[in-house]
Amino acid sequence: MVKKDERIDMEKLKSEPWKFGKDFLWGSATAAYQVEGYCTNNNWNLFEEEKDEKGRPRIMNAQRAGVCCDHWNRYKEDIQLMKALSLNAYRFSVEWSKIEPERGKFDEGALDHYEAVVDELKKNNIEPMITLHHFTDPIWFYRQGAFVREDSPEIFASFAERVVKRLGKKVKLWGTINEPTVYATQGYQKGRFPPALKDPEKAGIVLKNLFRAHTAAYQTIKRVEPTAQVGLVAAILHYEPARRWHPLDVMQARALNRGLNESHFKYLVDGVFDFSIPDARKIYYDSGVKQAFDFVGLNYYTRFYHKFTFRKDEAVPETSKVPPEKLSDMMWEIYPEGLYRALRMIAGYTSKPVYITENGIADDSDTKRAAFIEEHLRVLNRAIADGVNVKGYFYWSLLDNFEWAFGFEKRFGLYSIDFRTQSRTLRAGSRKYPEIIQQNRV
Numbered sequence: 001m002v003k004k005d006e007r008i009d010m011e012k013l014k015s016e017p018w019k020f021g022k023d024f025l026w027g028s029a030t031a032a033y034q035v036e037g038y039c040t041n042n043n044w045n046l047f048e049e050e051k052d053e054k055g056r057p058r059i060m061n062a063q064r065a066g067v068c069c070d071h072w073n074r075y076k077e078d079i080q081l082m083k084a085l086s087l088n089a090y091r092f093s094v095e096w097s098k099i100e101p102e103r104g105k106f107d108e109g110a111l112d113h114y115e116a117v118v119d120e121l122k123k124n125n126i127e128p129m130i131t132l133h134h135f136t137d138p139i140w141f142y143r144q145g146a147f148v149r150e151d152s153p154e155i156f157a158s159f160a161e162r163v164v165k166r167l168g169k170k171v172k173l174w175g176t177i178n179e180p181t182v183y184a185t186q187g188y189q190k191g192r193f194p195p196a197l198k199d200p201e202k203a204g205i206v207l208k209n210l211f212r213a214h215t216a217a218y219q220t221i222k223r224v225e226p227t228a229q230v231g232l233v234a235a236i237l238h239y240e241p242a243r244r245w246h247p248l249d250v251m252q253a254r255a256l257n258r259g260l261n262e263s264h265f266k267y268l269v270d271g272v273f274d275f276s277i278p279d280a281r282k283i284y285y286d287s288g289v290k291q292a293f294d295f296v297g298l299n300y301y302t303r304f305y306h307k308f309t310f311r312k313d314e315a316v317p318e319t320s321k322v323p324p325e326k327l328s329d330m331m332w333e334i335y336p337e338g339l340y341r342a343l344r345m346i347a348g349y350t351s352k353p354v355y356i357t358e359n360g361i362a363d364d365s366d367t368k369r370a371a372f373i374e375e376h377l378r379v380l381n382r383a384i385a386d387g388v389n390v391k392g393y394f395y396w397s398l399l400d401n402f403e404w405a406f407g408f409e410k411r412f413g414l415y416s417i418d419f420r421t422q423s424r425t426l427r428a429g430s431r432k433y434p435e436i437i438q439q440n441r442v
Helices: 010-014 043-048 071-084 108-123 139-143 152-167 180-188 200-224 247-270 337-347 369-385 428-439
Strands: 025-029 089-093 127-133 173-178 229-241 272-275 283-286 295-306 354-358 390-396 415-418 423-426
Touching: 010 369, 025 127, 025 354, 043 139, 071 108, 071 423, 089 390, 108 127, 108 152, 127 152, 152 200, 173 180, 173 200, 173 295, 173 354, 180 200, 180 229, 180 247, 200 229, 200 247, 200 272, 200 283, 229 247, 229 337, 229 354, 247 272, 247 295, 247 337, 295 337, 337 354, 337 369, 369 390, 369 428, 423 428
Parallel strands: 025 089, 025 390, 089 127, 127 173, 173 229, 229 295, 295 354, 354 390
Antiparallel strands: 272 283, 415 423
């Protein structure tokens, strides 16, 4: 078993036999706004036009998503790219603002499109996993308060119902909300996502309502399609004290781990939202609904070191003491042991299936990708050997994409994209992924 601060002996792990079964899902993941193009009716499209309090564009280099990867039109080509990598699963999101451009008015053409994507995936023996909400809100919902609204769970569940009524007979796996803690903290506490607020208390309210929206959507989906498998997609970012000897650093790290990591699983298992992070009002909410999930989606990338401060303009400051060779282009530490720690955390709450719904690296030089993939899959293999019920792995991302406020500057893709010509090219480091998949199919 990997201890909290122990570096894994990767050479020893390489000698261990693979434990991924024949039914394991090997996939990649994308989000609609980041790859489809033509997402002009949501909050992020508005955000692209804004400037911060210092007059700087909200998006790096004032970039616009625009046509992006043109995945809306090129999905058949991109599905063949998946097939070329030996993938048998694809996680993607449906764009709420395209499906419901005005409240209560649904675009059947958009639903036709997503049904065609599902049909094409299944024709190629690729299992679809659909995410219903991946950070973007329709403008009408955003301007009415989005997930600050007390009735937002019901509004979201109505959207989910319409999508599942159309696609539920063909899609088994459904993720309700992607990374609720990231949506809440980045948008309402740190000001990096729309609506660019720095209001920790409002972040707590939004997080509560996102969890409530998951439950409402779960119940709705199960009513419409009882055999559907429905989960919440949680981002686990390990928070470490920058100074282990400093009690305030230690207390803050513990509070963040409890409030932003374990809160997912406390809510899913017990129906209780018990939220408390630095500078925010404590929120306690009991939904009265336990076990409203069939699986857990885990997005794992890194860990952060935090140093306590009394500054209010940056409620949760971040510091890093990581050598350059251990950093991705996002300046995130490459820390595969953290995947094991996250899985053990989940296993402490539930034995239900876990899917690694995102794990990947921004690495434009492509010098670290192959090792990143192998090391994280070796650690995942160890977790499975130790009894964690993991059913699939989705690399982020299939394609270089529009990486939110970083624009096109961060390159996560298995395939690189020339955004002028839309040509796709498999990166050399990406070949490690199908190599491992094939080793597990022998």
